[in-house]
Structure formats: C-alpha cells, structure tokens
Amino acid sequence: MSLGFIDLRVVESSAFIAAPLAGLTLAQFGADVIRVDMIGGGIDYGRLPLMPSGRSLYWTGLNKGKRSLAVDLRKPEGREIVRALVTAGGENGGVLLTNIATSWLAHESLAAKRAGVISCSIQGNADGTTAVDYTVNCATGYPLVTGGGTMEKPVNHVLPAWDIACAYQAAFAILAAVDRRRRTGTGAELRLALSDVAFTTLSHLGVLAEAELLGEDRPSIGNHIYGAFGRDFGTADGRRVMVAGISSGQWSSLVRGCGLEREIAALETSMQRDFSNEAERYEAREAIAALLEPWFAARPFDEVQRLFDDNRVCWGIYRSVTDLLANDSRVSAANPVFHSMQTAGVGTHLAAGNAVRATGAPSGVTGPAPLLGQHTDEVLGEVLGLDSGAIGRLHDQGIVAGPERDPTSGALQRSI
Amino acid sequence: MSLGFIDLRVVESSAFIAAPLAGLTLAQFGADVIRVDMIGGGIDYGRLPLMPSGRSLYWTGLNKGKRSLAVDLRKPEGREIVRALVTAGGENGGVLLTNIATSWLAHESLAAKRAGVISCSIQGNADGTTAVDYTVNCATGYPLVTGGGTMEKPVNHVLPAWDIACAYQAAFAILAAVDRRRRTGTGAELRLALSDVAFTTLSHLGVLAEAELLGEDRPSIGNHIYGAFGRDFGTADGRRVMVAGISSGQWSSLVRGCGLEREIAALETSMQRDFSNEAERYEAREAIAALLEPWFAARPFDEVQRLFDDNRVCWGIYRSVTDLLANDSRVSAANPVFHSMQTAGVGTHLAAGNAVRATGAPSGVTGPAPLLGQHTDEVLGEVLGLDSGAIGRLHDQGIVAGPERDPTSGALQRSI
Numbered sequence: 001m002s003l004g005f006i007d008l009r010v011v012e013s014s015a016f017i018a019a020p021l022a023g024l025t026l027a028q029f030g031a032d033v034i035r036v037d038m039i040g041g042g043i044d045y046g047r048l049p050l051m052p053s054g055r056s057l058y059w060t061g062l063n064k065g066k067r068s069l070a071v072d073l074r075k076p077e078g079r080e081i082v083r084a085l086v087t088a089g090g091e092n093g094g095v096l097l098t099n100i101a102t103s104w105l106a107h108e109s110l111a112a113k114r115a116g117v118i119s120c121s122i123q124g125n126a127d128g129t130t131a132v133d134y135t136v137n138c139a140t141g142y143p144l145v146t147g148g149g150t151m152e153k154p155v156n157h158v159l160p161a162w163d164i165a166c167a168y169q170a171a172f173a174i175l176a177a178v179d180r181r182r183r184t185g186t187g188a189e190l191r192l193a194l195s196d197v198a199f200t201t202l203s204h205l206g207v208l209a210e211a212e213l214l215g216e217d218r219p220s221i222g223n224h225i226y227g228a229f230g231r232d233f234g235t236a237d238g239r240r241v242m243v244a245g246i247s248s249g250q251w252s253s254l255v256r257g258c259g260l261e262r263e264i265a266a267l268e269t270s271m272q273r274d275f276s277n278e279a280e281r282y283e284a285r286e287a288i289a290a291l292l293e294p295w296f297a298a299r300p301f302d303e304v305q306r307l308f309d310d311n312r313v314c315w316g317i318y319r320s321v322t323d324l325l326a327n328d329s330r331v332s333a334a335n336p337v338f339h340s341m342q343t344a345g346v347g348t349h350l351a352a353g354n355a356v357r358a359t360g361a362p363s364g365v366t367g368p369a370p371l372l373g374q375h376t377d378e379v380l381g382e383v384l385g386l387d388s389g390a391i392g393r394l395h396d397q398g399i400v401a402g403p404e405r406d407p408t409s410g411a412l413q414r415s416i
Numbered sequence: 417m418s419l420g421f422i423d424l425r426v427v428e429s430s431a432f433i434a435a436p437l438a439g440l441t442l443a444q445f446g447a448d449v450i451r452v453d454m455i456g457g458g459i460d461y462g463r464l465p466l467m468p469s470g471r472s473l474y475w476t477g478l479n480k481g482k483r484s485l486a487v488d489l490r491k492p493e494g495r496e497i498v499r500a501l502v503t504a505g506g507e508n509g510g511v512l513l514t515n516i517a518t519s520w521l522a523h524e525s526l527a528a529k530r531a532g533v534i535s536c537s538i539q540g541n542a543d544g545t546t547a548v549d550y551t552v553n554c555a556t557g558y559p560l561v562t563g564g565g566t567m568e569k570p571v572n573h574v575l576p577a578w579d580i581a582c583a584y585q586a587a588f589a590i591l592a593a594v595d596r597r598r599r600t601g602t603g604a605e606l607r608l609a610l611s612d613v614a615f616t617t618l619s620h621l622g623v624l625a626e627a628e629l630l631g632e633d634r635p636s637i638g639n640h641i642y643g644a645f646g647r648d649f650g651t652a653d654g655r656r657v658m659v660a661g662i663s664s665g666q667w668s669s670l671v672r673g674c675g676l677e678r679e680i681a682a683l684e685t686s687m688q689r690d691f692s693n694e695a696e697r698y699e700a701r702e703a704i705a706a707l708l709e710p711w712f713a714a715r716p717f718d719e720v721q722r723l724f725d726d727n728r729v730c731w732g733i734y735r736s737v738t739d740l741l742a743n744d745s746r747v748s749a750a751n752p753v754f755h756s757m758q759t760a761g762v763g764t765h766l767a768a769g770n771a772v773r774a775t776g777a778p779s780g781v782t783g784p785a786p787l788l789g790q791h792t793d794e795v796l797g798e799v800l801g802l803d804s805g806a807i808g809r810l811h812d813q814g815i816v817a818g819p820e821r822d823p824t825s826g827a828l829q830r831s832i
Contacts, residue, residue, distance in 0.1 A: 005592040007599065016662075021620060025585070029592045043663045048643035048695055049626045057622035057629070058643070064620075107775070124730075125746065126753070126773065130666070134646055135732030138658040139744060140575075144736055147563035147571035151656055154648060154734050155563035156639045159556075161577035164617060168584030169441070173772040175591045176421040176445045182598060183423065189775035195746055196753045196771040201580060202737065203754070203768030204437060204480075206473035208747070210465045211737040212765050213473070218737070223572045227464035227474070230550055232570060240567055242554040246432075247459045250546070279464055314540075316551030318570050320560055321618065321627040321634070328555060330541065330611050331624070337542070337612045338619070349628050352619030355612040356589040357542065359523070359605035 002065060003354050003361055006030040008178060009093040009383070011086045012066065015044040017133070017160055018122050018194065019099040020062040021167030026097070026174065027065040028354040028366055033097075034379055035066045036082050038073050039401040041372055046407075054408040055345035060369035064341070064351060069380075070373030070401040077399045079104045081384070087114035088383050094118060094187070095174060101128065107189040116187040118177045120170050126193040133160040136198045141207070145220040166197040224289075229254075229281040231289050232318065233296035235304055240318040241296070243308075248276050250314045257311035258295050267291060325350070343368040345408050371403035418481060419770050419777055422446040424594060425509040425799070427502045428482065431460040433549070433576055434538050434610065435515035436478040437583030442513075442590065443481040444770040444782055449513075450795055451479060452498050455486045455817040457788055462823075470824040471761035476785035480757070480767060485796075486789030486817040493815045495520045497800070503530035504799050510534060510603070511590060517544065523605040532603040534593045536586050542609040549576040552614045557623070561636040582613040640705075645670075645697040647705050648734065649712035651720055656734040657712070659724075664692050666730045673727035674711050683707060741766070759784040761824050787819035 008031040012023040020035070027033040037045070047058045069085070072078040086096045087110055094114050098105060099122035107119045124131030134156060137143065143154035170192050177188035202208045210216050223232045223242075229251060230244040245251035255264050264275065267287055273280040281288065296304065301317070308315045324331050333340055333350065341351035346368075353366045380386045380400065394400045403409065424447040428439040436451070443449040453461070463474045485501070488494040502512045503526055510530050514521060515538035523535045540547030550572060553559065559570035586608050593604035618624045626632050639648045639658075645667060646660040661667035671680050680691065683703055689696040697704065712720065717733070724731045740747050749756055749766065757767035762784075769782045796802045796816065810816045819825065 003592070005589075005596045005604075007595075017621070024620060025588060029589070043665075046694070048698065049622060049630060049632065050695070051629065057625040059622075061620050061622035061625060126751070130728065130730045131732065132660045132662060132666075132730055134641055135658050135660050135730055138648070138656075138732045138734045139740055141735060141737035141740060142573075142575050143734060146574045147565065149563065151654075151734060151736075152650070154639070154656060155571060156648070156658070157558075157573055157575065157577070158562045158634070158642070159558050159573065159577055159617075160621075161573070161575055161580065164577065164581050165584060168581060168588055169771060172441060172584055172588045172591060173421075173445070173774075175588060175595060176419070177774075179423075179591060179595060179598075180421045182595075188421075188777070191773045191775070192771060193773075196751070196773075199740075199747045200753060200768035200771040201575075202740075202747075203766070204440060204477050205433070205576075206465060206475075206477035207737055208741065209473040209477060209762065209765045209767070211741050213467065213763060214465060215738065216465065218574070223570070225550055226574070232554070232572070234568070238567075240554075240570060242551050242572070244548045244551050246548060249459075250548075278462070279466070282464065312546065314546045314548055314551055316547065316554040318554045318559060318567060319557060320567075321557035321623055322631065324555055324557060324615075324618075325624065325627050331615045331618075335542070335612070335615075337616060346625065347629060349625045350619070351625070352616035355585060355608060355616040357607045357609075357612075358589075358593075359607070361604070 002028050002030045002366060003356065003358060004030040006175070007092050008032070008095060009034065009090065010095045010097055010174070011036060011082065013082065013096070013098040013100050013105065015042050015099060017062065017163035018166040018170065019097055021164065022170040023066060023097055024062060024064060025168060025171040033066040034069055034085060034375070035063055036069045036071055036085070037372055039070045039373070039405055040407055045372070051346050053345040057346065060343050060346055063369040065366040066370060067375035067379055068370035068372055069376050070405060072399050075399055077397070081400065083110065083113065084384055085379070086110055087117060095178065096120065097170065097174065098122070111187060116181055116185055118174060118181065118188045118190070120174050120190040120192065122166060122170055123191060123193045125195045126191065131195055133163045133194065136162055136195045140198050140202060141217060145218045148220055148222045150220065162194055162198045165201060166192060166194050169197060224285050227282050228278040229285055229288055231285070233292060235296050235299055235301045237300040239301040241304060242316045242318065244314040245281065246278065248278070251275065251281060253311050253313045257308045257313040258292060260291060260295060263291055339365050341368050344371055372406040373400070373402045376400050376402050418444050418446045418782060419772065419774060420446040422591070423508050424448070424511060425450065425506070426511045426513055426590070427452060427498065429498065429512070429514040429516050429521065431458045431515060433478065433579035434582040434586065435513055437580065438586040439482060439513055440478055440480060441584060441587040449482040450485055450501060450791070451482045452485045452487055452501070453788055454489050455789070455821050456823055461788070467762050469761040473762065476759050476762055479785040481782040482786060483791035483795055484786035484788055485792050486821060488815050491815055493813070497816065499526065499529065500800055501795070502526055503533060511594065512536065513586065513590065514538070527603060532597055532601055534590060534597065534604050534606070536590050536606040536608065538582060538586055539607060539609045541611045542607065547611055549579045549610065552578055552611045556614050556618060557633060561634045564636055564638045566636065578610055578614045581617060582608060582610050585613060640701050643698050644694040645701055645704055647701070649708060651712050651717045652714060653716040655717035657720060658732050658734065660730040661697065662694065664694070667691065667697060669727050669729045673724045673729040674708060676707060676711060679707055680704070755781050757784050760787055788822040789817045790819045792816050792818050
C-alpha cells in the first residue's frame with residue numbers, strides 16, 4: 001500500500017542515501033520499485049546502526065516499501081537480468097535509478113534495447129569523480145558559519161542534507177521525464193551530481209550572489225537566525241527552547257508571549273531602531289537576546305509553553321530522539337503519517353509513511369524493507385515472464401538468490 | 417528557457433523558502449509558474465541580504481524563472497483574480513502551490529469552481545500551528561549531536577535543510593498528482609507539514625528505529641562521520657580538508673593516498689581490529705585520526721591534493737563562499753549548470769539553472785526573478801482572457817499593479 005499516485009516500475013541499483021531515498025519516495029507514491037542487490041548485499045547493507053540480528057536500521061529505513069532482487073552482478077548473466085528488467089515491456093516500465101556508474105548499465109546501451117528508456121544517475125561530481133555529502137558540504141561555506149564554526153574549527157552538519165536534497169530532486173526528475181514520455185514518447189538520460197545539488201542551492205538561497213555582488217560571506221553567528229530575530233534560550237528547569245521572530249507577526253507574538261512589550265519598546269528607543277523591520281531586529285540581535293535571556297532563565301518550561309501557546313509564538317523545544325519518541329505525539333501512531341511496522345530481523349517499530357497527506361486517498365502506509373532476494377522469483381516471473389524451471393536454473397547456477405541467502409537469515413529465521 | 421520536461425501552469429501564493437523553492441523546481445523543469453504577491457511585496461520580499469537598490473538576493477534567488485502578478489490580496493476582487501487563475505481552463509492548469517493557509521484558497525472552494533484541481537499546501541505543523549525550519553529542527557535531535565552539541569549548548573544548522581527537503585517533496589507530490597490526473601482525471605488536495613518532513617526523515621535514516629529499538633541516541637562526535645571513518649584535518653599551510661572512508665574502497669584509497677598502509681596495519685594488530693569492516697573503523701576513529709593528524713600537519717595542501725587525486729581519495733577542501741566562487745570551477749560558468757544572469761536591481765551575476773542534466777535537452781538556463789507585477793498584464797490577458805480595457809480598469813481600481821509599483825522601482829529605473 002502506498003499513496004497510489006504513480007503507476008510506474010522503477011529498477012533501483014543503488015547504495016547509501018541519495019538513490020535509495022529517491023526510490024523510497026517513488027515507492028511511497030505508488031511506484032513498484034525493484035531494488036537489485038548483489039547476493040549477500042551491497043556496500044551499504046551492513047551500515048550502522050545494526051540490530052543484534054545483524055540487520056541495518058539504516059538500510060531497512062531507506063528501503064521500505066520496495067521489492068528486492070538478489071543477483072550476482074559480477075556474472076554476465078546476472079547483469080543481463082538487470083538490463084532485461086530495466087528494459088522490459090509495458091508503458092510504465094523502462095526506468096532506472098542508480099548511483100552506481102557502470103558501463104553495462106550505460107544509458108545508450110539500455111536505449112538500444114528499449115526506446116524511451118529513462119535513466120537517472122546520481123554522481124558525486126559531474127566529471128565522474130567521487131564525492132559524498134561530507135566532502136561536498138565542506139566546500140559550501142556552511143561549516144564555517146554553523147555553530148560558531150571557523151576555518152580552524154569548522155562544524156560539519158550531521159544530517160546528510162545534500163543527500164536528502166539530491167534524493168528528492170532525482171525522484172522529481174524521473175517523474176518529470178515520465179510526464180514528458182507520456183506526452184512525447186521520448187526517453188531521457190538524466191544525471192544529477194551531488195556537488196551540483198549543493199552549489200545550485202547556494203544560488204537559490206541567495207548566498208552565492210551575496211558573495212559575488214556584495215563580497216560578503218554569511219557571518220558565523222551561532223544559533224541566531226540570520227536576517228531577523230531568533231535564537232535558543234534555556235529555561236529555569238534546564239530545558240532549552242528555540243524561538244523565531246522572522247515575520248513581524250512572529251516577532252510581535254514573541255514579545256507579547258514574554259510580556260516584554262515595554263522593555264522592547266524602551267530598547268528600540270535607546271538604540272534608535274525600529275524592530276518592526278526584520279533587518280533592524282537582526283542588527284540588534286545581541287541586545288534583544290540579552291533582554292530575553294533572564295526572562296527564560298526565571299521561568300520553568302511549563303510556564304513558557306503555556307504563555308507561548310496562548311500567544312501563538314513560533315517556538316520549539318530541543319529534544320533528543322529518545323525524548324522526541326517518548327514525548328512528542330507528532331512522532332507516534334497518533335500521527336497518520338506514522339504507523340507500526342514489522343520488519344524481519346528488526347521487529348515491530350514505528351515507521352514513517354509518506355509525509356504528504358492527500359485528502360481522501362489511502363493514508364500512505366508503506367511496507368517494510370524486504371529481505372535481500374525476497375522478491376527474486378516473483379519479479380523474474382512477473383516482469384521477465386520466466387517460468388519456475390528457468391528461475392530454478394538461475395538459482396542453481398548461483399546467478400540469483402532468494403531470502404535464504406540474506407546474510408542475516410540465521411537471525412531472521414528466529415524472528416519471522 | 418528551462419529543461420522543458422513539464423507542460424503545466426502553477427499558481428504560487430507563497431513566502432519564504434519551502435514553497436518558493438518548490439515553485440522554482442517546477443519552473444526549472446518547464447512549468448509556467450505564476451507567483452502572486454501583494455502589491456508592494458509579501459512578507460519575504462525584503463529579506464536579507466539586500467542590494468543597495470533594496471532588492472533581496474534571497475527573494476530573487478528563490479523566484480528565478482517565474483512570472484509575477486501583483487494584486488491586492490485584501491480586496492475581494494483581488495482574491496477572485498487569484499482563484500480564477502488557479503481554476504482557469506486548459507488541461508495543464510488547475511494547480512495551486514501555497515504555504516499561506518487562507519480560507520479563500522481552500523481546496524473545496526477551488527474544486528467547486530474547477531473539477532480536477534490540484535492544491536498543495538505547505539504547513540508548519542499538520543494541525544495548522546506555526547513552525548519554521550529552526551523550531552522543527554530543535555526537536556529532531558540533530559542540534560544535540562552537531563558540532564559537539566549538547567542540551568546546554570545545542571548547535572542549530574544554518575542551512576535550512578528541512579525547508580529544502582520540504583520544497584522538493586512538495587514539487588514531487590504535485591507532479592505525482594498531475595501524473596494521476598492525466599490518467600484518471602482526479603484532482604488532489606495535498607498537505608505537507610514541515611514537521612512531518614523532518615520526522616519522517618528520521619525514520620527513513622534509521623535514527624528513529626535506533627532510538628526506539630536500541631534505546632540509543634546518536635552520539636555527539638563532532639566532525640567524525642558516524643558509522644565508518646571520516647573527519648576534517650588541517651594541513652601544514654593552514655588549509656583544512658575533509659576525508660571520507662565510508663566504503664572499503666574509499667578507506668583503502670585514503671590509506672594508500674597517505675602512504676600509511678604499514679602504520680594502519682600495525683594499529684589494527686595492536687587494537688585487534690579489522691578496519692576493512694566499517695563498524696570497526698568507526699570504533700577506532702580516534703586512534704585512526706591520531707595517526708592521520710600528523711601526516712596532514714606535516715604537508716602543505718598542494719601535496720595532499722596531488723596525493724589524494726592520484727589515489728582517488730574521497731576528499732574535499734573547506735571553503736568560504738567567496739573562496740568557492742573564486743577558486744572552484746564547479747561554481748562558474750564553465751559548469752553548464754551555472755550561467756550568467758541579469759536581474760533587475762541586482763545586476764549581472766552567476767546563477768544556477770537546473771542541477772539535473774538531461775543529455776540532448778536544452779541546458780536548463782533559468783530566467784531571472786521578475787519584478788513584482790512584471791507579468792500582471794500578460795497573465796491577465798493570456799490566462800484569464802481579459803482585454804486591455806478590463807486590465808486597465810483593474811489597475812485604476814488598485815486591484816492589480818505592474819512593475820512600477822515594485823518598492824525598489826526607483827533603483828530599478830536606474831539599473832534596467
């Protein structure tokens with residue numbers, strides 16, 4: 001079950017985050033995503049964190065809702081099976097999603113087998129050289145302005161933000177190419193480099209033009225929000241909250257929520273500033289924060305929460321993930337975007353469906369991540385039309401495998 | 417000019433990052449995106465950084481390649497124009513993208529005017545309460561593990577990563593709904609909450625299951641890459657590089673690039689670890705880093721670069737944005753993803769086209785951000801079929817406006 005918007009079969013030959021997350025996105029909207037992996041698993045199959053069974057929570061998180069075909073990708077016959085899957089008939093097939101550049105999946109050779117094929121290759125750099133999120137992020141300037149970072153002590157992000165942005169752009173590009181193919185019959189060879197994703201974002205956010213035209217790098221201002229007012233504050237009982245006064249509505253809510261109208265007005269007068277202008281709030285951020293700090297420090301969290309909610313302040317509390325799970329109903333089965341899932345070798349756990357809510361459509365429940373090779377026979381039969389004899393011979397020759405060859409299958413036999 | 421994949425007209429009523437970036441994405445693939453704004457500009461029109469003309473580099477970055485209609489959104493007649501644009505005829509119209517919840521753009525009322533309308537509303541929280549990137553991020557756990565962050569000193573990201581992820585998901589959802597509408601004729605009411613975007617991502621990355629099933633929060637390990645080996649190092653001449661040894665191929669390249677095969681093997685022996693296993697590299701990260709640190713500190717950057725490129729190491733250099741622009745050809749007109757753009761009130765600057773490269777398709781040059789109201793007359797004529805008399809009356813009544821009412825038009829008259 002998925003959102004059921006897309007009628008498409010996608011073959012995914014991938015590893016790590018960007019391509020698998022693109023595949024997950026397509027699957028959560030209804031695509032039949034067939035992930036092909038080396039028998040025994042690819043290079044991302046054992047990535048931390050691991051369950052005692054050996055199953056990776058990283059891999060099972062990113063590969064929910066897909067079918068799995070396990071195949072020996074070193075053998076010519078194995079490669080031919082993947083090529084056949086990508087180029088199989090049906091107007092809704094013929095789509096490859098990959099981040100594994102390999103000549104036997106080159107677009108031209110697929111297009112020669114099937115007109116109108118769509119391939120989307122995610123790369124590190126566009127020239128084919130390697131790059132990962134962290135080796136791209138270091139060049140974006142962000143580590144020098146995050147958390148008070150400097151060139152001597154840059155601060156890397158932990159969230160793989162460029163991988164995530166790349167994933168959704170890749171999924172979007174595939175759908176755009178499918179949309180064009182429906183109208184014109186034309187296929188597409190799409191390439192998306194992680195470094196291009198990051199650097200184009202710098203342009204879209206105005207950061208690149210700022211450097212070019214104003215000669216300015218964004219200042220390293222810790223947790224202050226750039227260009228307006230916002231920062232984190234500690235409460236009397238050791239909690240920490242983030243407040244945002246980006247729009248003037250948010251700003252006046254914050255001042256009202258704190259009951260500091262008079263003090264803020266006095267500060268405006270003494271500084272000769274107009275805080276209804278966001279740029280002037282930004283320039284006065286230290287003085288404003290100095291006024292707010294003792295207000296928070298004098299109040300327990302419960303009181304802050306009540307005053308802020310009553311006044312519709314834009315704010316949030318800092319949480320660890322365990323705290324989030326335990327105490328925030330937005331991350332619970334009470335939120336229809338989440339549901340309980342049973343994953344082999346993992347157990348029963350809360351998992352995310354599609355973040356997009358569509359009124360009147362199924363709520364977007366996503367199936368669990370497959371075992372490696374769980375759908376090998378089904379896919380070979382359905383998509384390639386192989387009969388059980390032919391499938392059996394491929395198993396006997398070690399060209400394909402079923403879930404029994406999953407390296408965590410010992411633990412799995414106990415848990416499924 | 418755009419990539420030309422999508423044949424669609426989208427009306428965007430938006431502010432800040434997520435919705436405008438979704439609109440930009442649609443525009444860069446070929447959609448005709450009509451941004452409607454209050455005469456004089458919405459709440460994001462003056463956001464920093466600003467040019468001396470008063471034009472915002474933030475706004476012009478996010479609104480490239482769109483058409484602009486300036487309209488008095490407080491007047492019933494102004495609202496009716498926007499509703500008419502959203503629901504205008506043609507099978508490729510009938511799409512609204514917004515993050516401004518307002519009853520006069522409610523889905524049901526649009527659907528009553530035009531069957532098959534697709535609306536996508538971006539929200540803070542799904543219950544309609546306000547949230548921005550920073551007030552969602554604080555609850556994700558990331559500020560407690562970024563840059564050595566703690567609850568007492570959390571580290572906010574500066575890159576608005578959730579807004580960006582939300583933008584691309586919204587653009588994807590619209591296209592998926594359009595794909596379904598082409599097949600079935602059905603419209604869609606889509607809602608996407610920023611907090612759902614963030615928290616579902618925690619599930620996709622395995623972070624949520626880790627907390628639930630293993631009771632573990634990701635550790636706060638500074639610039640170390642979780643789950644494998646990778647960190648930043650300083651060179652003899654004061655440059656700083658990031659290296660990644662996530663896959664075993666990347667790891668052996670790194671060891672070979674540094675010429676530390678013997679030392680690393682000795683460390684494995686003494687620690688009784690097998691560094692070909694990524695989890696064991698991760699556990700030994702401090703000891704490995706201690707071996708690498710003096711190697712970097714003894715060498716100038718040029719030597720590191722040569723050795724690393726010769727050995728295909730996965731690495732990158734830390735740069736400020738001004739440094740990036742001056743010294744990295746990936747961010748220059750030599751990269752077809754970028755091109756020179758002339759934006760009124762801004763001047764000539766480097767700007768990003770579409771990050772996705774499509775072989776044989778136009779290279780994805782994006783037009784500049786419009787002036788507010790630059791396309792008012794054109795859109796009213798083309799989409800609503802109004803004649804010049806009717807358009808003139810709307811101007812006279814102050815219901816719509818052209819670019820002369822752009823608040824930066826004084827500076828613009830000098831620059832265009």
